[in-house]
Amino acid sequence: xxxxxxxxxxxxxxxxxxxxxxxxxxxxxxxxxxxxxxxxxxxxxxxxxxxxxxxxxxxxxxxxxxxxxxxxxxxxxxxxxxxxxxxxxxxxxxxxxxxxxxxxxxxxxxxxxxxxxxxxxxxxxxxxxxxxxxxxxxxxxxxxxxxxxxxxxxxxxxxxxxxxxxxxxxxxxxxxxxxxxxxxxxxxxxxxxxxxxxxxxxxxxxxxxxxxxxxxxxxxxxxxxxxxxxxxxxxxxxxxxxxxxxxxxxxxxxxxxxxxxxxxxxxxxxxxxxxxxxxxxx
Amino acid sequence: xxxxxxxxxxxxxxxxxxxxxxxxxxxxxxxxxxxxxxxxxxxxxxxxxxxxxxxxxxxxxxxxxxxxxxxxxxxxxxxxxxxxxxxxxxxxxxxxxxxxxxxxxxxxxxxxxxxxxxxxxxxxxxxxxxxxxxxxxxxxxxxxxxxxxxxxxxxxxxxxxxxxxxxxxxxxxxxxxxxxxxxxxxxxxxxxxxxxxxxxxxxxxxxxxxxxxxxxxxxxxxxxxxxxxxxxxxxxxxxxxxxxxxxxxxxxxxxxxxxxxxxxxxxxxxxxxxxxxxxxxxxxxxxxxxxxxxxxxxxxxxxxxxxxxxxxxxxxxxxxxxxxxxxxxxxxxxxxxxxxxxxxxxxxxxxxxxxxxxxxxxxxxxxxxxxxxxxxxxx
Numbered sequence: 001x002x003x004x005x006x007x008x009x010x011x012x013x014x015x016x017x018x019x020x021x022x023x024x025x026x027x028x029x030x031x032x033x034x035x036x037x038x039x040x041x042x043x044x045x046x047x048x049x050x051x052x053x054x055x056x057x058x059x060x061x062x063x064x065x066x067x068x069x070x071x072x073x074x075x076x077x078x079x080x081x082x083x084x085x086x087x088x089x090x091x092x093x094x095x096x097x098x099x100x101x102x103x104x105x106x107x108x109x110x111x112x113x114x115x116x117x118x119x120x121x122x123x124x125x126x127x128x129x130x131x132x133x134x135x136x137x138x139x140x141x142x143x144x145x146x147x148x149x150x151x152x153x154x155x156x157x158x159x160x161x162x163x164x165x166x167x168x169x170x171x172x173x174x175x176x177x178x179x180x181x182x183x184x185x186x187x188x189x190x191x192x193x194x195x196x197x198x199x200x201x202x203x204x205x206x207x208x209x210x211x212x213x214x215x216x217x218x219x220x221x222x223x224x225x226x227x228x229x230x231x232x233x234x235x236x237x238x239x240x241x242x243x244x245x246x247x248x249x250x251x252x253x254x255x256x257x258x259x260x261x262x263x264x265x266x267x268x269x270x271x272x273x274x275x276x277x278x279x280x281x282x
Numbered sequence: 283x284x285x286x287x288x289x290x291x292x293x294x295x296x297x298x299x300x301x302x303x304x305x306x307x308x309x310x311x312x313x314x315x316x317x318x319x320x321x322x323x324x325x326x327x328x329x330x331x332x333x334x335x336x337x338x339x340x341x342x343x344x345x346x347x348x349x350x351x352x353x354x355x356x357x358x359x360x361x362x363x364x365x366x367x368x369x370x371x372x373x374x375x376x377x378x379x380x381x382x383x384x385x386x387x388x389x390x391x392x393x394x395x396x397x398x399x400x401x402x403x404x405x406x407x408x409x410x411x412x413x414x415x416x417x418x419x420x421x422x423x424x425x426x427x428x429x430x431x432x433x434x435x436x437x438x439x440x441x442x443x444x445x446x447x448x449x450x451x452x453x454x455x456x457x458x459x460x461x462x463x464x465x466x467x468x469x470x471x472x473x474x475x476x477x478x479x480x481x482x483x484x485x486x487x488x489x490x491x492x493x494x495x496x497x498x499x500x501x502x503x504x505x506x507x508x509x510x511x512x513x514x515x516x517x518x519x520x521x522x523x524x525x526x527x528x529x530x531x532x533x534x535x536x537x538x539x540x541x542x543x544x545x546x547x548x549x550x551x552x553x554x555x556x557x558x559x560x561x562x563x564x565x566x567x568x569x570x571x572x573x574x575x576x577x578x579x580x581x582x583x584x585x586x587x588x589x590x591x592x593x594x595x596x597x598x599x600x601x602x603x604x605x606x607x608x609x610x611x612x613x614x615x616x617x618x619x620x621x622x623x624x625x626x627x628x629x630x631x632x633x634x635x636x637x638x639x640x641x642x643x644x645x646x647x648x649x650x651x652x653x654x655x656x657x658x659x660x661x
Binding site: 103 | 507511513518520521524526528631634635
C-alpha cells in the first residue's frame with residue numbers, strides 16, 4: 001500500500017470531525033472519497049497532507065509512519081495536494097505559482113514545467129497573468145499543475161469540480177485520468193459523486209466522520225443506496241429538487257440537489273463567487 | 283459591488299508606466315538613481331528644504347532625526363512582518379522599546395559603548411521577536427493582532443513597574459554615541475560624525491545609514507527564497523505549507539528580522555534623547571507605524587518609506603492647526619482607505635492580491651455562494 005490511513009480521529013476543538021476513518025490507496029490507483037457536506041472528506045485530506053493534527057490513529061505513507069511529520073516535509077516525501085478552494089496565490093503569476101509548487105525541491109524544473117504546460121495548454125497561454133485574476137476553471141488547473149510540480153507520488157485533489165461549469169468539470173476529470181495514466185496515484189475528494197465514481201477505481205463513502213461503505217467504484221455506481229443518496233437516482237428525486245435550483249441552496253444541499261442546480265449558475269458562477277469575498281474578508 | 287470597483291479604478295492613478303520603465307532600465311541607470319536618492323537624503327536637512335518643510339519654530343533637522351528618520355526605519359522593519367509575511371502586528375513598539383531599554387541599561391549601568399549596545403540591542407530585539415513569535419504564531423489574522431497588541435502593552439507596563447529601570451521616571455543619562463571624527467564638511471558647519479547635544483543632523487545621517495542598510499538587507503531577502511516563502515505565506519498560508527514551505531519557521535524569521543530593525547531604531551532614539559521612559563512606547567507608536575506601512579503601500583519598500591515619512595511629517599508640519607490637525611489627519615487616513623486601499627505606492631503583486639479579495643490573508647474555506655451572487659449573475 002502506498003498510503004494507509006488507519007482509524008484516524010480528528011477534532012476541531014471538542015467537536016469530532018473524523019471518528020475513525022480507514023482508507024487505503026494502492027500505487028497507481030484513483031481512489032475517491034464521496035459524501036455530503038460535513039462528512040469529513042476535506043478534513044481527511046488535510047490530515048493526510050499535514051494541515052490538521054491527528055487525535056489518534058496513524059497515517060503510513062510508502063511504508064513509513066508520517067503521522068507526526070510536519071506538513072511541509074510531507075511534500076518532499078511525495079504527497080502533493082490541490083487544496084479546497086484551489087488556494088492559488090493570487091498575487092503571483094501563473095508561472096510563479098507553478099514554481100512555488102517546486103519550492104521544496106532543488107535543481108532544474110524546466111521539464112516538469114513543460115509537462116504541466118502540456119497537460120494544461122491554457123496555463124501556458126497565461127504564464128504571466130496574476131493567479132487571482134483567472135477564472136475558476138483556470139485556477140483549478142493551476143492548483144493541480146502546481147501540485148504536480150512537486151512530482152508527488154500521490155496527488156490529493158479536494159473538490160476539483162467545485163464551482164465549475166459542467167463542461168469544465170468534464171475537462172478537469174479527463175485530465176485527472178491522464179495524470180493517473182502517467183503514473184501518479186490520485187486520492188480524489190468529490191461531491192460530484194457520479195463523475196468521481198466514473199473515473200475512480202475504488203471509492204469510499206463517508207458520512208459524519210465515518211466510512212460507511214467502500215467498494216470498487218463501478219459497484220457503487222450501481223448500488224441502489226448510493227444512487228439514492230448521492231447520484232440523484234430515481235426520477236422522482238430529480239423532480240423534487242427542481243425548485244431550489246441555483247443560488248445559495250446549491251452548496252448547502254446534498255449532492256442530489258447539486259446535480260440539478262449545477263447547471264443554473266453556469267459560467268457566471270466562478271467569477272462572482274470570488275468577487276463576493278471582497279467586502280467580508282478584506 | 284462592481285460599481286465600487288470601477289470607481290476605485292477611476293480615482294486611483296497608476297504607477298504602472300513608471301514601474302515598466304524601471305524594470306526595463308539598465309543596471310547602471312538604477313545605481314545612478316539609488317545614488318541620487320542617497321545624496322538627496324543627505325541633503326534633506328538643508329535650510330532651503332527646511333524652510334518649506336518646517337516653517338516657524340520647529341527645527342527641521344530635529345524633526346528629521348526624532349520623527350521622520352525613526353518612523354521610516356520602524357516602517358521598514360514592520361513592513362517585513364506586515365507587508366512581506368502578511369502577519370498583522372499591533373505591538374511593534376515593543377521591539378522599539380526593547381532596543382531603547384537595552385542601550386539604557388547597558389550604557390548607563392555597564393558602560394557599554396554605543397556601537398556595542400547597538401549590536402546587542404539588535405540581538406535582544408530579535409530574541410524578543412522569537413519569544414513573542416514562538417507561542418503566538420500559531421494564531422492567524424485578528425487573533426495574532428490581539429496577542430501582539432497585548433505584548434506591546436506588556437513590555438511598556440513592565441518597564442513602567444520595574445524599579446530596575448526607574449519605573450515611570452525612566453532612565454536618564456544615556457550617553458551620546460562617541461564622535462567618530464571631527465571632520466567638517468567643507469564650506470559648512472556640519473560635522474556629520476560628531477554626536478552632540480545641539481546638532482541633530484549627525485543622528486539623522488546615522489539613521490540614513492541604518493535605513494540604507496535595512497533596505498539592502500530586506501531587498502536581498504525579498505528576492506531570495508525567503509522572500510518567495512513570505513509572499514506565499516502572505517497570500518495563502520495553508521497552500522504555502524502544502525508547497526513545502528516551512529511556514530512556522532519563516533514567520534518566526536519575519537518576526538525576528540522586523541524586531542531587529544525596530545530595536546536598532548530604539549537605540550538611536552535613546553542615544554539621541556539621552557533619556558527614555560515608558561511614555562515614549564505607547565500603542566500610538568505601533569498604530570502610526572502600521573498606518574504608515576499600510577498607507578504607503580504595504581510590501582513595497584519605496585511606498586513604505588513615503589508612507590512613514592508622511593505620517594511622521596504631516597502632524598508636525600501642521601502644528602499650527604493645533605487640535606484640529608489630528609482630526610484632519612484621521613479624515614485623510616479614512617479617505618485614503620476608501621479611494622486607494624492598496625496604499626499610495628503599492629507593489630504590483632500586492633495590488634493583485636487585494637483585487638482578488640482575500641487581501642493576502644488567504645482563504646482555504648469553501649466558496650459559498652452568498653446573497654450577492656444572484657444579483658451579479660443578472661448583470
